[in-house]
Structure formats: C-alpha cells, structure tokens
Amino acid sequence: MKQHQFGGSWTRQKLEVLRKYLNAYMTIFTKNKRASFFHTVYVDAFAGTGYRTLADPSEAPLLAEITEEDNQNFLKGSARIALELEKPFAEYLFIEKQNDRVAELEHLRKEFPNRRIQIKQGDANNILQEWIQNTNWDRTRAVVFLDPYGMQVEWSLIEAIAKTRAIDLWLLFPLGIGVNRLLTKNAPPPKQWEQKLTRFFGTDEWRNRFYQCQTTMFGDKVEQKNANFASIQNFFIERLQTIFAAVAPKPLVLTNSHNNPLYLLCFAAGNPKGAKTALRIANHILSHPS
Known part of the structure; x- marks a missing residue:
C-alpha cells in the first residue's frame, strides 16, 4: 500500500473529534423518525489514501486501536473512519487531486462493498460547488470535512456550503x-499574498484587523502587523x-511537538x-477531544 504520511499527535486529535461527531450525527439520523427521512452524505474533500502514516513510530504505543498494523506503520484516515461507522451514511463522496491517492481510495470500494462510495478526482473547490448545485437539499443532509494541508479552500466554497442550510x-x-x-510583520503582504488572503477570508477586511498604521521616529507612516493567533482565530470565527x-x-x-499552533479545527452548522x-x-467533543 502506498502510504500517505502527514501529521502527528494533533492528527490523532483531529480524527478522534471527527469520529465522535460522525457517530453522534448518524445516531440521530437513524434513531429519530423525522431525521431518518433525509438522505445522509459524508464528504471528505481532501481524502488522501484513506490512511494516515505515522509520522513517528513512537506514536504507535499511545494508540489503543493499533494492533498488528503497527508493523505497517499506518493509521486510519478520515475516509476509513467514516466508512467504518456502525451506523453508516447513505452515501460517501471522496475527493482527491493526486492520481496515486485516487487509486488507493478506489480500493475502499472493494473493501466496503455495502457502502455507496463516489470518488472524484480534481479540485475540491470546483467539485464541491458542482455537487452542491446538483443536490436536492430538501431531502439531503450532509457532513463535509474540509481537511487541506494549506489554504486551498476558498471562501466562495464555504459560503456555498452555508447557503444549503x-x-x-x-x-x-x-x-x-x-x-x-x-x-508579514513590518509591511502589508505582497500583492499575490494579499489576493490569496482575500480569497480565503472572502473579504479584504483582514487588512484593517491585522495591520495598523504607525508613525516612525522620522515621521513616516507605515503599516505594521498587530495580529496574533488569537485575533486571527476570532476574525475567522466571526466570518463563519x-x-x-x-x-x-x-x-x-492543534499544535506541533513544540506547542506551536498549526491549525484550528472549526465547526459550523x-x-x-x-x-x-x-x-x-x-x-462537547471539542472540549473533550481525546
């Protein structure tokens, strides 16, 4: 198996939060008569191979779910976690851009023959926009997991997701x-980075929030960064x-081994x-992630 390596202990936290929520979600949609009316879909927009390779073999003893698979040095990824739910979704949509990872995801069809699985290759922003437009939201409810490595997700997609209600x-x-x-610290970002931030946040208001005008000792006006992790987090939550x-x-x-923030795992209904x-x-799950 081609192994897709990314992440550490913070990845375990992320996947455990997702697993708990999906279990709770599908419990509601199978036991509640009104909820069972809906067609349920799980969407993993950066699905990878369905597995996550351990970044460090020393992580393995910390994970009770690891058995003989320790020797292969991989863990369950988000796609596999969703497929292994006791109460599965009616449908699964996995999106991945890279050829080799799409090929690995295809193996999940054989492994889970009783699951209805769609695998689409391409840019998640475009594929999800098309899927949203072609879905009957009067009869469908979904959980979408956007798990990019960087800033691939655009605000226009987040907005389209919200509009489905x-x-x-x-x-x-x-x-x-x-x-x-x-x-950037001592001046606003270069043009290309500015455009990327605006696409990501869906507004250029980030500039007013993250930079302030300062007067130097020579009387010159300069813009300097006044943002920290907390103010960036607050701004994005406000946007959502x-x-x-x-x-x-x-x-x-989610932090690295040096306790430096890498990501925020955000939720919106x-x-x-x-x-x-x-x-x-x-x-509740976010306050008790482990």
Missing part, C-alpha cells in the same frame, strides 16, 4: 502554517458566524432547525 462543516483552518505566515446558523466559538487548537443540537454535540 443542510450541511454541518468541519474545517481545518491553517492558522500557523498558512495565514499567519502570509501576514455571518453565514452559518451556528458556529463553535472555541475551535480546537448550516441547518437552523438542527443547529442547536449540532452545536451542543460539537462543543
């Missing part, structure tokens, strides 16, 4: 490895709150009727 979104926000790095029915106010901060319950479940 039928999707619960889990999103990996690139706090330390993406956004903060583009926010403008379009979703409910948003978890305290996303899970799109359906106004189910938002209160979804948010209560998500908040």
Whole structure:
C-alpha cells in the first residue's frame, strides 16, 4: 500500500473529534423518525489514501486501536473512519487531486462493498460547488470535512456550503502554517499574498484587523502587523458566524511537538432547525477531544 504520511499527535486529535461527531450525527439520523427521512452524505474533500502514516513510530504505543498494523506503520484516515461507522451514511463522496491517492481510495470500494462510495478526482473547490448545485437539499443532509494541508479552500466554497442550510462543516483552518505566515510583520503582504488572503477570508477586511498604521521616529507612516493567533482565530470565527446558523466559538487548537499552533479545527452548522443540537454535540467533543 502506498502510504500517505502527514501529521502527528494533533492528527490523532483531529480524527478522534471527527469520529465522535460522525457517530453522534448518524445516531440521530437513524434513531429519530423525522431525521431518518433525509438522505445522509459524508464528504471528505481532501481524502488522501484513506490512511494516515505515522509520522513517528513512537506514536504507535499511545494508540489503543493499533494492533498488528503497527508493523505497517499506518493509521486510519478520515475516509476509513467514516466508512467504518456502525451506523453508516447513505452515501460517501471522496475527493482527491493526486492520481496515486485516487487509486488507493478506489480500493475502499472493494473493501466496503455495502457502502455507496463516489470518488472524484480534481479540485475540491470546483467539485464541491458542482455537487452542491446538483443536490436536492430538501431531502439531503450532509457532513463535509474540509481537511487541506494549506489554504486551498476558498471562501466562495464555504459560503456555498452555508447557503444549503443542510450541511454541518468541519474545517481545518491553517492558522500557523498558512495565514499567519502570509501576514508579514513590518509591511502589508505582497500583492499575490494579499489576493490569496482575500480569497480565503472572502473579504479584504483582514487588512484593517491585522495591520495598523504607525508613525516612525522620522515621521513616516507605515503599516505594521498587530495580529496574533488569537485575533486571527476570532476574525475567522466571526466570518463563519455571518453565514452559518451556528458556529463553535472555541475551535480546537492543534499544535506541533513544540506547542506551536498549526491549525484550528472549526465547526459550523448550516441547518437552523438542527443547529442547536449540532452545536451542543460539537462543543462537547471539542472540549473533550481525546
């Protein structure tokens, strides 16, 4: 098996949060008569191979679920976790750009013959936009997991997801490895980075929030960065709150071995009727990620 290596202990946290939420979600949609009316879909937009390779073999003893697979040095990825649910979704959509990873995902069809699986290759922004447009949201409810390595997700996609009023979104926000790095310290970012940040946030208001005008000792006016991890997090949560029915106010901060923030695991509920319950479940899981 071709192994897709990325992540460390923070990846375990992320996957455990997702697993808990998907279990709770499908429990509701199988036991509640009104909820069982809907066709349920799980979407993994950066699905990889369905496995995550351990970044460090020393992680293995910390994971109770690892058995003889320790020798192969891989863990379950988000696609596999979703497929192994005791109460599965009616349909699964996995999106991946790279050829070799798509080929590996295809093996999941044979391994899970009783699951309805779609695998699409290409840019997640375009494929998801098309899927959203072609889905009957009067009869469909979905959980979408946007798990990019960097800043591949555009605000236009997040906005389209919110407009369905039928999707619960889990999103990996690139706090330390993406956004903060583009926010240059002693001057605003170069044009190309500015455009990337604006596409990502869906507004250029980030400039007013993250930079302030300073006067030098020579009387010159300069713009300097005044953003930190907390202010970046707050701004993004505020942006989500403008379009979703409910948003978890305290996303899970995922850090590296040096305790430096890498990502935020964010949650937003799109359906106004189910938002209160979804948010209560998500908040509980986010506050108890392990």
